[in-house]
Amino acid sequence: MSERARNIASVAVIAVLAVALILLTSTRPATVDRVEQIGTRIKCPVCQGESIANSPSQMAEDMMDLVSERVSAGVPDQQIIDELLSSYTGAVLLDPPASGNTLVLWLAPLVALALGIVVILWWRRHPGPGSADERPSPGKSRTRLVIGGVVLVLAFAGIVVVAANSLQDRPAAAAGAADIDQQDLSEVSNETLEAVIAANADDPQINGMRLALAERYFDESDYRSAFPHYLVVAEDRNSTDSEAITALVRLGWMAYDGNSEVDTATRLIDEALAIDPESHVALYVKARVLWCGAGEAEQAVETFQVLLADPSLAAGTRTQVEADLELASNGGECP
């Protein structure tokens, strides 16, 4: 057989194999019905690489039933597939579309085939070095073989590393109460805070958020909504001293301001002072309740003076206390 004939025979064998491969992987039995045909094109979304026609999963069965219904209704195949794509994207197509990014998957085998043919033809027309002198020595050949092997091993190691790093890790489970205090609460609605607090009621870390929500309600004079949250914080053993004092003082003020219950208010504020006798907020609110609610201006003046004697009193608070003290000392009405 001439060299030309051998070349033609080689190309023919490769072409026949390629066509056979394409036919084997793409043709489907002509006898299967439309439902089956569509089903073999749709990937089961809850399976690994199985079509809905071949998967035994419940989801695949449900999707096949849906396809069957649509076929019975006379809907064209492509429209049925498009309907599924509108919910699932191309992720449910077993054969990637021959367009866009996935076009390379269809072209790659053809390009590889063409390259292979070119290389074989080139090889046939340009046989290797004729004389032994031109051939590399056995030592050189071994070295090249070793280098080639090392390159291949490194290349595949690189593939493994890239593949491993490319795995799309799902993030950890949803944020728990531990992450709540890290949120910017100013952007969170009262309803959201209520939901978070209700869902994490047993978590001691939730008290900070509970107090923040209660303070929002308090600032809006919504005592009814604030009350249960302050009560929980005041009674919770896990609350910090600062949280408990704030809650007790607010409860006291609401008892006086909302229900005119001066005794209850005084008792609650005294509970706060039992935790910290020098609490500025507790002393100030107690003085206000004594002055405004009980009409005990003298006791209020004494309490204002105790506060002013504390050098750590904030400047803004000191100014307010001095004004109140002057007014109460002169028999003025509680503002």
Place this chain on the structure above:
Amino acid sequence: MPLTGRVLRWTGLAVVGVTVVLAVVLASRFGSDPGLVDSPLLGKPAPEFALEGLDGSDGATLSDLRGDIVVVNFFASWCLECRDEHDDLVAASESFADQDVKFVQVAYQEEPAESLDYLAEAGASDSTLYLADPGSRTAIAYGVFGIPETFFIDQDGTVVGKIIGEADALILGATIDSIRNGEQPGQQITGDTQQRPGA
């Protein structure tokens, strides 16, 4: 070196190089989870549904709820992540009960009786609609890959948000808050989803 040797060497190197590049490109997609792609429903009209209640009651249609923000959650008793998020869904539903927000929980690939037993055990919210989905028609229409998955539909009936995985009250509330502010929160992935055992 003879021309033929050089050509063969470079051809060999080129083949190895192309193979490696192609393999890396393909390998980099091996780990991609189709369930994590952005839902094509985002920004589109939400698929209509008309589902019966789990207890056989009239249930609801999506169009009945138009004008409110609708939170559609797919759940099942066999789904551990669903159990983890259940209290948060109940709390969020009750917290927003007086607001323009409706919670709908659709049982996924489960007999209604099983879902009802689960709700009796875990606790249900009076303000949530618990619906059956025979044949997974609604789950398929929403492109559910696994559960829990939660969809957020704005007042105009457009899908504007999706949570894949367990949702907590803060995420639910913050997503609703952003929709009320006219924003489109988009898709958030918070954790794993589950398939029906044996699927």
